[in-house]
Amino acid sequence: MSLRHLSIDELVDRALGGDRRAVGRLLSIVERGGAEAEQVETRTHAHGTDAHVIGITGAPGAGKSTMVARLVAAFTAASRGPAVVAVDPSSPLTGGAILGDRVRMAEVDTSAFIRSVATRGHSGGLALSVPGSARVLAAAGFDPVIIETVGVGQVEVDVTAAADTTVVVVTPGMGDAVQANKAGLLEVADIFVVNKADLPGASDARRDLELMLELSHVTGQEDASRRPPIVMVDSLAGEGIDAVRGAIDEHHDHLVTTDRLVERRRRRARYEMRSRAALAFERHLDDQLHTSEVAAMVEDVLAGSETPSSAARRLWQPDAS
Amino acid sequence: MSSTPPPPHRIVLAKLGLDGHDRGIKVVARMLRDAGMEVIYLGLRQTTDSIVAAVEQEDADAIGLSMHNAGHLTLGPAMLAALEEAGIEVPLIIGGIVPDDDRPILDAAGVAAVLGPGSSAEEVVATVRAAIDAA
Known part of the structure; x- marks a missing residue:
């Protein structure tokens, strides 16, 4: 039917x-x-608010999907019913997408719920709908809800704003620890995973990460109550997966016992409100661009009688001079 | 609130059973992606159960199976039976090596379309769209 x-x-x-x-x-x-x-x-939105939302991010090819598949199995074995929202990019040219995360998750029990999501042009990289999708899954009784996303650009910040716990996956030999410092991953990670820990350079990656974490301590960026653990994982062999699950549960306990969970939820709500409002505003702007008023402003800018900045200000503050 | 555009079609592509020839299906995945569809690619060695689960979870509009192991007369109807048992009405398209004599059998079994080797991107996309629109 x-x-x-x-x-x-x-x-x-x-x-x-x-x-x-x-x-x-x-x-x-x-x-x-x-x-x-x-x-x-x-x-x-009022259902399933107890579900733990876990964000997993990291560079393309870091092994996120393979690790998520193992994590799902670990949660299932612990009698929890996990769901996964796996985000992949849409082509900016055609809007199409090849969503291939399920290939790495072929051995996941069909009791887990996996949903492949395309970004559909949302500029942040995390599809705009993801918080809503996580809510539907939580309402349907899935817990935890794992959001997996490709770590490019600002996605790390996006996924952090959508999750209670953020896991950042790095791999040896990619200069990741230094890159992590550049990309701001250190600030968003609640847990670090060094995946492919069987490869040469894994202990170097760990040491680099530890050094970077020391530096955040020096500059006072650190959450003094907790330092992100670094977990060594070989996802293909399944080694270290229980430690990741343990670290995720530990972080959840930490959030609950220190009243930080509600602060995270506040942040999630704030972020979602902002991204929805931003989208509505963008659409409103796009509509405006085709009015005769704006066409006249464009001519003024071309003729040099108005600057682009002041024209832009008039677009969003019509009463401003 | 401005009206929302129609969402892209979503299609699950898979190799069912023991069949390692996945070059064709990857080409088809790319053709459909370039036509603006969202392709949920499952890869090799899928079962009827894993495909049913994926179609349910992904809310797919169509299923594409690639067959290069001469198993289409067994696996095609097995897939249709599994879908019927799960109560899923989604068109099944089979691509790959299907002898002409077998096509009427698959048609009669309820396979929405069969695409053979050498099908152009236009044919593949048009066939998938037509199957989805007819469903």
Whole structure:
């Protein structure tokens, strides 16, 4: 029987009752956005707030998907029902995408719920819909919800703002520790994983990371109550996975016992409000660009009678002179 | 609130059973991606169960199976049976080496379309779109 004719309410009822196809359908609605997505949001956002949302980020090829597959198995073995939102980029030219994270997760038990998500042009890299998708999965009873995303540009910051716990995956031999310092990964990581720890250079990567963490201590950026652990992992062999799970649980306990969880949630809410408002504003701007008023402003800028900056200010502050 | 554009079509591509010839399916994945679709690629050695689970979780609009092991007359109908059992109505497209004589059998079994070697990108994309639109 097709689910396409069901109302949002019926789909949500089914999803909350554990119907996976209904969950899959709801995720599509959330990804599409608009009024229906908002309806889903209204029905789901108060559910599943206990679920632990874990963000996994790191450079392409760092082994995130392989590690996530192992982590999912570890959570399943511990009688928890994990779900994964795996984000891959859409082509900026065609809008299409090849979502290949499931290839690395082929051995994951079908009881875990894996959803492949394309960024669909959201500039941050993390699809705009991801927080909403995580909410649907949490409402359907999945816990933890793991968000996996490619670490390029500002994505690290994005994923941190969407998760309770952020795991940064680095690999030996890529100069990652230094790169991490540049890219601001040190600030966002709650846990570091040195993946492919069987490769030469793994202990160097660990030492570099430790040195960088020492430096954050010196400059006072460190959260004094906790230093991010560094876990050595060989995902292919499954070594170190239990230690990652332990570190994730430890971080969750830390957030709960120090009242930091609510602060993280506050940050998540703030971030999501900001990105939704930013999108609405962007669309509003795009609409404005095609009005005759703006066309006149463009001519003024071309003729040199108005600067681009002052024209831009008039776009978002129509009353400003 | 401005209206939302239609979302891209989502298609699950997989190799079902013991069949390591994955060059064709990767070419097809690229063709569909370049046509603006979201391709959920499962890779080699999938089972009917793993494909059903993926289609449910990914809310796919279509399934593409690549067959180069002469198993299409067994595995094609097995896939259709698994989908029917799960209550999923999603078009199944088979690509790869399918002798002409076998095509009517697959058609009769309920396979939405068969794409052979040498199909152009335009044919592949048009066939997938037509199968999704007809569903």
